[in-house]
Amino acid sequence: MSFSAYGQIQIKTPEYAMTKFEEFKKKEKFVEESASFYTGVADPKIRSVLAEKINKAADDFRAVAESGNPTDKKYQDMIEIGLSRFSDVKMDLDTEDRERVCGYFEELMDMVGLESSGGHLMMFMYGFSLPESS
Incomplete structure (x- = not known):
């Protein structure tokens, strides 16, 4: 990483990032994950809407990377x-679903x-939020 003229940190995009973005978009989201005890979103229509929203975030990240x-x-x-x-x-999401949204953003990060x-x-x-929190 290096500092730019505006005091922002420039991030060198890893070579594999573009492939990772595509893999991320292809994977099923908001489904049950036994390893983390996440029960998933039961309604397939809602699950699809949520997945579309997070996949748009992956497109946003890709645009910045490119x-x-x-x-x-x-x-x-x-x-x-x-977000x-x-x-x-958001008001219809339970705590676990909001945590999962954040988890997907952490994956992108x-x-x-x-x-x-x-x-x-x-x-x-x-x-x-706290100062300098993620």
Whole structure:
């Protein structure tokens, strides 16, 4: 990582990131995961809507990665935009489903080496954020 002229951290996109984005989009989401005791979203229509929202976030991350100048701030902005797509269904999501949404964003963050969501995940999950939290 290096610092840009604007004080943002430029992130070097790992070579495998584009492949990882596609793999991420193809995998089934919001389904039962026995390893984590997540029961999944039972209604297939709702599960499909949620998966589409998180797959758009993967597209957002890919666009930043391909931009030629990906920074932590640009990815954090995409997290904020991505989470805002859930605003129409957030009240219908239980705690485990919201945790799963955050988990998917953490997977995307790991793909590009982003260390912090800028507090957006904590805000989505708990309604507040701490300074420098992810």
